[in-house]
Structure formats: structure tokens, C-alpha cells
Amino acid sequence: MVEHQAHILDSVFHALGDATRRRMLRALAEGERTVGQLAQPFAISLAAASKHIKALEAAG
Template identity: 85%
Template sequence: MVELETPQLDSVFHALGDATRRRMLRELSEGERTVGQLAEPFSISLAAASKHIKALENAGLIRREVRGRTHLCHLEPGPLASAHQWLIYYERYWSDRLARLEKLLLEEGTRKSPPAKKETTDE
């Protein structure tokens, strides 16, 4: 069973709830990036980028490494697994519901279908 009430899951969904952060994660899936590289596509300040990065760090989705004055960010995909498991639970739920609905609609359709008419030939 998937644990539905964990602080980490809350912070993961909070982090994923922002398009800027989702795009940052996508960038990081291709390799490490500096804070400046993560900020660049959005035309945002380094301070604003740092706030987004902090939300991703709090969720455990990225790890920041300091090399001299450079801050490098790395993707940490582990916490995405808990979010994925949570989503799979509901995917199964909705798939089951939709399968039941389809069955009911098919049964309803066969009950309401008029009998097929026989073709008569005039010879």
C-alpha cells in the first residue's frame, strides 16, 4: 500500500506543482546544471531561481554541490518514485471505474438495440 500522508510526498507534489520547477527537473535529467544555467531559460534572477531550487531540494528531488563559487545541481529521482506509486494507485482506481462504465454502457446498448430486420426480396 502506498503511504498517502508523508511530509516528503507533500513536498514532492508541491515542488512538481510549478512549471518552472518541472522544467528545471527536465533539464537536470540531462545532466548537472549550475544555478545560472537553470535560471537562464526563464529570464529570472538568480535569487528567484534559488527559491525554486530550494523547493526542489526540500523535496529531495535535487542535490546541490558547491565547487568553489559554483553551485552545481544534480537530479535525485528517488522521491519521484513515491509520487509515481501514489499516481499508480489512482490510475488503477480510474481504470477499474472506466472498465465498469464501459461494461454497463455495452450492456445498456445491447438491451436497447432493436432486433435486426429481415430483408425481403420481391421476386
């Protein structure tokens, strides 16, 4: 059980360890956003934004 919890915490800290993902998460806390809207402030591709979003989703 402890190993399972450690895996979950690792995922959360990995996701939140990236400044781009933290800013995306703040934007999502304000309301729904499209991938394009999340990518725009960073001038990153939609594919890159999708990878960030997947990391956040994986962390729950």
C-alpha cells in the first residue's frame, strides 16, 4: 500500500514540478480551456501542450 501511495505522489510531484504545467493548472482552475488556449501563453505547439495536459491527467 505504501508503494502505491509513493507512486501516486511521484506522479503528482512530477506533474507539478514543471512551471508550464503549474500555469496551465491555474488556468484550468478558472474554467474550461481548449488545448489551444492553454498552449497560447507559452508559444508551444498543440502537441507539446497535449503532453503537458496528459502529465496532469496522469497525476489526477
